[in-house]
Amino acid sequence: MLDHEFIPAPDKTSRRLMIMLHGLGDSIEGYRWMPEALGLPWLNYLLVNAPDEYFGGYSWYDFVEEDPAPVVGVERSRKLLFELLEAQRAAGFATEQTTLGGFSQGCLMVVDVAMRYPHRFAGVVGISGYVCQPAKLVKELSPVALQQRLLITHGTDDPVIPLARIEPQFKFLKAAGVNLDFRIFRKVHTIAGEEELRLIREFVSAGYSS
16 A cells, blocks of 8 residues: 555544645655645545655656656556555545545646546646656546546646646647646746645635535
C-alpha cells in the first residue's frame, strides 16, 4: 500500500474526501497547507507519497527527457492507486464522494486513473501536468470515463512543462468527449495563489452539491 496520511475534516461526520498526489521530488509534506488554504470544513484529505524515492522526495514514475512518462512506471503506480482507492471505499469513503487531485506527475496520474477507474469521482483536479499516451488512453476509457468531471489548470510561463506541448493533449481528450474544463493562468510551474485556489475550491464544492 502507498504511504499516506489522513487529515480529518473539522466536521467529524463528513465522509467527503480529497486525495492529493504530489509532483516529482515532492512528498506529503508539500501539501499540508492545502486543507487550510481551501477552507472547506466538510472535506477530509488523504495525502499520498509516490512509491519511488527521488532526491529527498518521491516520484510516480521514472523521468527520462526523451520519454517523460515511461509507461511501465505509470502502469505500476496506477495499480497501486487503484488499490488505495479500493481501500478507501472499504473504509466508507465512496468514490462518488471523493475528489482526486494531483500536481505535475500527480496530475498525469489522476487523469490516467480517473479515465480508467470503474467508478465515478466527485471531481478530478489536475494542475500543471500532462497526459501519458493520449491516443491509447482514449481507447481504454472505462464505462464511466465520460461521466467524470475534470478541471485541468496550467501556466502560460511554465518552464518545466510548456503549455504549447500539453494543451493539444487536453484538447484531444475533450474532443473525444471527456468532460474537461481547461483553464490557463499566468504562472510558472506552481499554483497561482488565491486566484487558482478559488477556482479549485468552487470546482470541488460543486462536485458535492448534487
